[in-house]
Amino acid sequence: MDLTAYLNEQQQQIDAALDARLPQPQQRPGRLHEAMRYSVFAGGKRLRPILMIAACQAVGGQPNQVLDAACALEMIHTYSLIHDDLPAMDDDDLRRGRPTSHRVYGEALAILAGDALLSEAFIWLTRPWPGIAAERQLRATQLIASASGAAGMVAGQVADMEAEGQAVDLATVDFIHHHKTGALIRVALQAGALIGGIDETGLKQLSLFGEKAGLAFQIADDLLDVEGQQEQLGKDTGRDAARGKATYPAVLGIAESRARASQLHNQALALLEPFGPAAEPLRAISAYIIERRH
Numbered sequence: 001m002d003l004t005a006y007l008n009e010q011q012q013q014i015d016a017a018l019d020a021r022l023p024q025p026q027q028r029p030g031r032l033h034e035a036m037r038y039s040v041f042a043g044g045k046r047l048r049p050i051l052m053i054a055a056c057q058a059v060g061g062q063p064n065q066v067l068d069a070a071c072a073l074e075m076i077h078t079y080s081l082i083h084d085d086l087p088a089m090d091d092d093d094l095r096r097g098r099p100t101s102h103r104v105y106g107e108a109l110a111i112l113a114g115d116a117l118l119s120e121a122f123i124w125l126t127r128p129w130p131g132i133a134a135e136r137q138l139r140a141t142q143l144i145a146s147a148s149g150a151a152g153m154v155a156g157q158v159a160d161m162e163a164e165g166q167a168v169d170l171a172t173v174d175f176i177h178h179h180k181t182g183a184l185i186r187v188a189l190q191a192g193a194l195i196g197g198i199d200e201t202g203l204k205q206l207s208l209f210g211e212k213a214g215l216a217f218q219i220a221d222d223l224l225d226v227e228g229q230q231e232q233l234g235k236d237t238g239r240d241a242a243r244g245k246a247t248y249p250a251v252l253g254i255a256e257s258r259a260r261a262s263q264l265h266n267q268a269l270a271l272l273e274p275f276g277p278a279a280e281p282l283r284a285i286s287a288y289i290i291e292r293r294h
Helices: 003-021 030-040 047-058 067-084 101-105 107-126 134-148 153-163 170-180 182-196 200-227 248-252 254-271 273-291
Strands: none
Touching: 003 047, 003 067, 003 273, 030 067, 030 101, 030 107, 047 067, 047 182, 047 200, 047 273, 067 107, 067 134, 067 153, 067 182, 101 107, 107 134, 134 153, 134 182, 153 170, 153 182, 170 182, 170 200, 170 248, 182 200, 200 248, 200 254, 200 273, 248 254, 254 273
């Protein structure tokens, strides 16, 4: 398949849906809404909502069925990036090639913009989803909430901060990235499949696919911080090592990290076999994850 065309098509659809769902700067308080939009429309790849759409398609659903949930997940992801970049956490000046939110709007408004995006996400997760059974909507929403909080992404961020500058083992790195990065990737697959009407067996398969793909994504991200170029990545490189971050290259080395990403990719592909040709976008995205250069 033409992955570039697929990604562009879905990204355009998601961007249009986000634009329609986010408050406009003309609404008071305009500076808050401007800050929210600044980070949401900073040029992200929309990987998580695209994975949600692809999962829905893999089980026979349609992209328009998941747009509310997909936009909500991207809002949650963006809030997490705003907060991660703050001086109290990762203290980053660049995100997606632009100054980070707190560098443009100040720390207080950046925090509040993140808070507002998280809240806005749950507005769209709890509005009626036409044609989707209420029990499926509730379960998808619960999974997204869990993946976003103390059992998921937030737990990973705390573990990441606690491990900074410490000697850590592979189990610790796995825990951090299974939660910090992997949780939202995994739940993108779960929610998309649930909305598309998947059964329990298929849901377990796609959950495991998300787990493998999420870890492969993070290994690729860690490798890019070592080997990538700032101009391509849109953010500073070499910061993980400078801050003593718990990363796969730091624990395994570059060659073994790359081998592990490839192994995870192959395991992920095997989990997609029962879904046949409908899962081709997921297969292509999995390959893109470990081969990407930005």
